[in-house]
Amino acid sequence: MAAMTDLRLDAPEPPALIAIQQRTGMADEMWREIAPLLADEGITEDTDPTDLATLQAALDRAVARYNAALFTPTGRARSNAAALLRQVVASIAASETEYAARLLDSLGPDPTEAQPVTASHAAGLAMALLDAWSANATGDTPAGLLADTALPPGHWRGERAARDILALARKGRAHRSVHKLVVQHGGIHVTDGASLALAAAVQTWAQRTGTSAAAVAETAIG
Incomplete structure (x- = not known):
């Protein structure tokens, strides 16, 4: 029999171990969602190569906007x-x-x-x-x-x-x-x-x- 889960714990909660969960098509789906956000940053598949720091900063902003939308239910x-x-x-x-x-x-x-x-x-x-x-x-x-x-x-x-x-x-x-x-x-x-x-x-x-x-x-x- 599976153990019952409970929100109450007997001891302090340990630090989170961040696990990367893989889902079929997850990467493609995320990139489809992020692509328009990157385009707003001036980065598309036709954009000339840019320096890594600039690209990372743009990607961070796009992912932050993606997460904000993901965590905003409507209707x-x-x-x-x-x-x-x-x-x-x-x-x-x-x-x-x-x-x-x-x-x-x-x-x-x-x-x-x-x-x-x-x-x-x-x-x-x-x-x-x-x-x-x-x-x-x-x-x-x-x-x-x-x-x-x-x-x-x-x-x-x-x-x-x-x-x-x-x-x-x-x-x-x-x-x-x-x-x-x-x-x-x-x-x-x-x-x-x-x-x-x-x-x-x-x-x-x-x-x-x-x-x-x-x-x-x-x-x-x-």
């Missing part, structure tokens, strides 16, 4: 990601952390019929919401919400990423820093960390307003 994708995050946040608040882990473990790099939400969409929406709450963009966010937000006690999957995400979100910079976060922590840890940080903020919101975390999640995550 139905955003609605699906919001619905999943509401479940994850409510589960963490109710100490149903094994169920929350199963939800997050069901996410992959591509949408499927069984799970239309991608890991990048869940992480990206969570970070965008945290940035917005920090700026009180909706007008009904409790003042100083993120300043008062701390991760739940104990050890958690994604806690290292979550601490960095909260620190960045307090400055309104979590979502724009997604490329750096993925490089530093790895995509899986960023998804776990963003979800954990969002749950922590929702729990703080609930305590400040005297309501339940599930109720806050239902109205604030969308």
Whole structure:
């Protein structure tokens, strides 16, 4: 029988080991997406050879823009990601952390019929919401919400990423820093960390307003 996974850990989370995952056609797909972004930098297949430093800088900017788009769900994708995050946040608040882990473990790099939400969409929406709450963009966010937000006690999957995400979100910079976060922590840890940080903020919101975390999640995550 496979071991149960849980967002709660018995010991501090070890540093991430960044693994390169290979998918058939992944390189071709990524290059097709990045090519127009490189063209915006003045680099195409017809461009005369340029020095390595200039090329690397252009590639870094293109990849950062690619990641930003990848982590920005819109339309139905955003609605699906919001619905999943509401479940994850409510589960963490109710100490149903094994169920929350199963939800997050069901996410992959591509949408499927069984799970239309991608890991990048869940992480990206969570970070965008945290940035917005920090700026009180909706007008009904409790003042100083993120300043008062701390991760739940104990050890958690994604806690290292979550601490960095909260620190960045307090400055309104979590979502724009997604490329750096993925490089530093790895995509899986960023998804776990963003979800954990969002749950922590929702729990703080609930305590400040005297309501339940599930109720806050239902109205604030969308």
